[in-house]
Amino acid sequence: MTVTLMVLVVAAVFAGALMRSMFGFGEAIVSMPLLALLPIPLHTSVSLIGLAGLTVASLTVFCGWRHIER
Structure with a gap:
């Protein structure tokens, strides 16, 4: 893998994680089409x-567990 490809993969995953952090859904909807354009296996x-997705969800719960209504 080249450095350029790694930067593009990180940017695509970051865009999806940002979408999930802001709206609560849509990570795969944003990231998968961007990653499909890159030359990596599906x-x-x-x-x-x-x-x-698991990492972003875990970090969101870990950082905001005090605000969860039971």
Whole structure:
């Protein structure tokens, strides 16, 4: 993988994570089309988005657990 490709992958995942952080959904809707344009395998893209989604959701719950209404 070249440095340019890594930067583009990180930018696509960041755009999706930003969408999920702001609106609560839409990470895969934004990230997957952008990653599909890059020369990486589709199953790698799906795994990456799944891992990124889990990470963003975990960090959101960890940072805002005091604001959760039970």
